[in-house]
Amino acid sequence: MNPLRPIGAAFLGFLAATGQLSMFTSTAIWHCVRPPFFFRLLARQMIDIGYYSLPVVGMTTLFAGMALALQTYSGFSRLSAEAESAIAKVVLLGITRELGPVLAGLMVAGRIGAAMAAELGTMRVTEQIDALTTLSTNPYKYLVVPRIIAGLTMLPVLVFVGDIVGVFGGYIVSVYKLGFNPGLYIKASWDILQAIDVISGLVKASAFGFIVTLMGCYHGYHSKGGAQGVGAATTNAVVSASILILITNYIITELFFST
Amino acid sequence: MTDSKTTSRTAPMIRLDNLHKTFGSKTVLNGMNLDIPQGSSLVIIGGSGSGKSVTLKCILGLLAPDEGDIFINGESTLAVFAATRERTNRNIGMLFQGAALFDSLTVWENISFGLMQGEGMNRDDARDIALEKLVAVGMERKDADRWPSELSGGMQKRVGLARAIASNPAIMFFDEPTTGLDPVMGDVINDLIVNCVRELGATALTITHDMASARKISDRIAMLYQGKIIWTGETQDIDHCDNAHVDQFIHGKIDGPIKMNLRVA
Numbered sequence: 068m069n070p071l072r073p074i075g076a077a078f079l080g081f082l083a084a085t086g087q088l089s090m091f092t093s094t095a096i097w098h099c100v101r102p103p104f105f106f107r108l109l110a111r112q113m114i115d116i117g118y119y120s121l122p123v124v125g126m127t128t129l130f131a132g133m134a135l136a137l138q139t140y141s142g143f144s145r146l147s148a149e150a151e152s153a154i155a156k157v158v159l160l161g162i163t164r165e166l167g168p169v170l171a172g173l174m175v176a177g178r179i180g181a182a183m184a185a186e187l188g189t190m191r192v193t194e195q196i197d198a199l200t201t202l203s204t205n206p207y208k209y210l211v212v213p214r215i216i217a218g219l220t221m222l223p224v225l226v227f228v229g230d231i232v233g234v235f236g237g238y239i240v241s242v243y244k245l246g247f248n249p250g251l252y253i254k255a256s257w258d259i260l261q262a263i264d265v266i267s268g269l270v271k272a273s274a275f276g277f278i279v280t281l282m283g284c285y286h287g288y289h290s291k292g293g294a295q296g297v298g299a300a301t302t303n304a305v306v307s308a309s310i311l312i313l314i315t316n317y318i319i320t321e322l323f324f325s326t
Numbered sequence: 327m328t329d330s331k332t333t334s335r336t337a338p339m340i341r342l343d344n345l346h347k348t349f350g351s352k353t354v355l356n357g358m359n360l361d362i363p364q365g366s367s368l369v370i371i372g373g374s375g376s377g378k379s380v381t382l383k384c385i386l387g388l389l390a391p392d393e394g395d396i397f398i399n400g401e402s403t404l405a406v407f408a409a410t411r412e413r414t415n416r417n418i419g420m421l422f423q424g425a426a427l428f429d430s431l432t433v434w435e436n437i438s439f440g441l442m443q444g445e446g447m448n449r450d451d452a453r454d455i456a457l458e459k460l461v462a463v464g465m466e467r468k469d470a471d472r473w474p475s476e477l478s479g480g481m482q483k484r485v486g487l488a489r490a491i492a493s494n495p496a497i498m499f500f501d502e503p504t505t506g507l508d509p510v511m512g513d514v515i516n517d518l519i520v521n522c523v524r525e526l527g528a529t530a531l532t533i534t535h536d537m538a539s540a541r542k543i544s545d546r547i548a549m550l551y552q553g554k555i556i557w558t559g560e561t562q563d564i565d566h567c568d569n570a571h572v573d574q575f576i577h578g579k580i581d582g583p584i585k586m587n588l589r590v591a
């Protein structure tokens with residue numbers, strides 16, 4: 068057998084998948100900007116993503132902020148006399164620019180992306196998506212658009228809350244464990260804070276929201292082969308969203324902060 | 327309206343012209359031709375995996391054939407705008423093999439889904455129609471607010487049927503309506519299908535491998551084998567047709583020209 072054959076087949080498979088994803092993405096975006104819209108479905112998705120993800124995102128950013136403060140202290144206090152401002156700075160920049168959006172994105176990928184892939188995948192294999200079409204309802208408009216718009220808009224909200232909670236986590240550790248002066252810590256944080264730090268994080272959040280919901284919908288929509296296929300779709304949705312989040316995170320950081 | 331009536335005597339309601347469909351290296355439809363006259367009820371029979379569902383999905387526009395053309399009411403349905411396709415689908419009611427009810431919606435919301443989402447009817451009117459259709463398929467009004475997951479398979483099929491007839495379509499498709507049901511419930515569904523189709527005066531296309539159901543529902547029967555229609559005729563003629571494939575299929579014989587690809591593991 069020709070040893071190049073499997074490589075060629077894999078390459079063709081990759082091209083086919085890329086083409087299918089591009090088609091899916093452009094069709095979804097096209098329907099995002101054209102009426103009719105299903106506002107009730109959008110509201111339900113926004114609540115699901117924005118409200119019910121709050122505890123998960125809050126917990127992760129809280130402990131991330133706490134760990135960051137502690138870690139920075141053990142690293143910097145030996146070098147710097149101004150440990151307070153160093154810790155405040157690292158926590159604030161670390162949370163708003165990187166950890167807040169990335170952690171929220173990954174958590175939502177696990178929580179929302181997986182659920183979307185499972186739901187749409189089940190609808191696909193039980194022919195519910197076909198049924199939508201026969202009932203003169205476009206499945207992109209009915210299923211995909213509300214989810215993507217909810218992801219785009221609600222992830223920044225989640226991350227904004229996560230930023231506050233994460234910075235608060237750093238404050239708790241600094242004040243109650245490391246014994247810093249609360250007033251000085253808050254002042255140091257406030258002096259460092261720049262709009263661009265928060266804004267870049269929110270831009271990331273929106274991009275991650277798009278990625279998570281797109282991957283969830285895409286893998287669910289194109290799943291096949293019964294329960295096993297739905298399981299595979301769920302896994303693929305989470306894994307691909309997580310990888311894309313980390314890649315996109317680097318790219319956006321590069322765009323905003325490399326001078 | 328009068329126009330379509332005069333043309334319908336010459337042109338069939340649905341015409342499949344030389345359909346080809348291949349998945350990867352597997353040829354499913356291989357030059358399929360079929361005419362379904364207006365107001366008739368045709369059943370396509372054929373073994374599992376012979377491409378019956380693929381045929382239906384091509385007609386519905388859920389799959390695109392590789393070659394050939396599909397005409398509904400004399401007009402080609404391929405290569406048309408999405409809006410045109412949607413208008414065509416509004417005239418078609420489909421009962422899916424597994425009923426395909428939306429499990430996030432109640433029974434009555436399922437039945438009136440096409441009316442509310444597709445045609446923009448308000449909820450009160452849509453609910454009235456849903457209740458009417460629910461009774462028409464032999465269920466009770468109090469079932470309207472239940473969830474699909476609470477219903478038995480036979481009841482789900484009935485709700486699926488009610489959803490299919492909700493918009494009084496001119497064309498009805500049934501994908502294996504009796505598969506997975508016990509014989510009694512299967513016969514109930516057969517009767518409902520016959521009644522609904524007659525009341526609407528619809529053109530019906532059913533695919534099945536259940537011969538009892540096929541005999542009951544159909545005026546005409548067509549047999550799909552290896553991607554082609556190999557026999558078509560009046561239902562009463564099927565028992566004395568001289569086609570060996572049909573004869574083997576309707577009597578369920580092991581010996582005959584149809585070879586199952588049974589691989590011994």
Ligand SMILES: Nc1ncnc2c1ncn2[C@@H]1O[C@H](COP(=O)(O)OP(=O)(O)O)[C@@H](O)[C@H]1O
Binds near residue numbers: 374375380
């Ligand atoms: N979307 C698809 N992708 C690949 N193969 C398919 C697809 N749909 C159907 N097939 C194949 O086409 C053949 C016919 O399927 P189907 O029309 O569902 O059979 P049936 O006559 O039992 O309804 C089967 O072998 C099936 O594996």
Ligand SMILES: [Mg+2]
Binds near residue numbers: 378379423502
């Ligand atoms: Mg089938």
